[in-house]
Amino acid sequence: xxxxxxxxxxxxxxxxxxxxxxxxxxxxxxxxxxxxxxxxxxxxxxxxxxxxxxxxxxxxxxxxxxxxxxxxxxxxxxxxxxxxxxxxxxxxxxxxxxxxxxxxxxxxxxxxxxxxxxxxx
Amino acid sequence: xxxxxxxxxxxxxxxxxxxxxxxxxxxxxxxxxxxxxxxxxxxxxxxxxxxxxxxxxxxxxxxxxxxxxxxxxxxxxxxxxxxxxxxxxxxxxxxxxxxxxxxxxxx
Numbered sequence: 471x472x473x474x475x476x477x478x479x480x481x482x483x484x485x486x487x488x489x490x491x492x493x494x495x496x497x498x499x500x501x502x503x504x505x506x507x508x509x510x511x512x513x514x515x516x517x518x519x520x521x522x523x524x525x526x527x528x529x530x531x532x533x534x535x536x537x538x539x540x541x542x543x544x545x546x547x548x549x550x551x552x553x554x555x556x557x558x559x560x561x562x563x564x565x566x567x568x569x570x571x572x573x574x575x576x577x578x579x580x581x582x583x584x585x586x587x588x589x590x591x
Numbered sequence: 592x593x594x595x596x597x598x599x600x601x602x603x604x605x606x607x608x609x610x611x612x613x614x615x616x617x618x619x620x621x622x623x624x625x626x627x628x629x630x631x632x633x634x635x636x637x638x639x640x641x642x643x644x645x646x647x648x649x650x651x652x653x654x655x656x657x658x659x660x661x662x663x664x665x666x667x668x669x670x671x672x673x674x675x676x677x678x679x680x681x682x683x684x685x686x687x688x689x690x691x692x693x694x695x696x697x698x
Contacts, residue, residue, distance in 0.1 A: 572640060
């Protein structure tokens with residue numbers, strides 16, 4: 471069974487660093503991109519960026535470039551999203567998802583359960 | 592970058608109704624269109640991809656159509672468990688994909 475299991479909720483102060491994780495199981499982790507998505511409280515879904523775990527190549531949305539870092543360790547089937555200096559505006563739920571290349575499109579078939587990040591002084 | 596515009600942003604309906612949600616792309620995206628369902632407190636769930644391919648395990652009352660710039664999600668006979676927020680997602684412009692703003696389906 472394919473699963474993406476994310477790390478738990480985090481409470482941090484502005485300026486602190488943080489890394490959250492997304493562990494894949496039940497499939498060849500290096501074979502599929504991992505996507506990160508933000509959902510601010512009461513708001514919609516936002517595309518943050520992606521990583522190819524086979525070579526750790528990344529792309530970021532311009533809205534998130536330079537503020538977050540996406541990485542992966544394929545030896546332990548885990549992708550990461552990290553901040554070096556959190557802001558209150560980073561308070562959100564963060565989801566990872568698996569991207570599948572289909573015959574006619576690409577799609578996000580499995581999602582993690584979400585990691586809630588709260589940043590408050 | 593490609594913008595995705597969903598309509599309506601919210602919709603009131605009743606059990607048994609047929610409902611349609613529309614998503615328009617700012618430029619052609621061929622059939623690179625996913626529909627996702629999100630219930631409160633849950634992660635999004637894939638319903639449809641390639642504009643019209645229903646994901647395994649999704650009830651047959653869900654269907655999708657369209658190509659190019661205009662797409663629709665139709666629920667043929669609403670059930671209580673279908674009240675949720677629905678998002679479209681374009682996966683044409685690799686690697687930066689774009690979500691629609693969401694449609695909240697309420698009783």
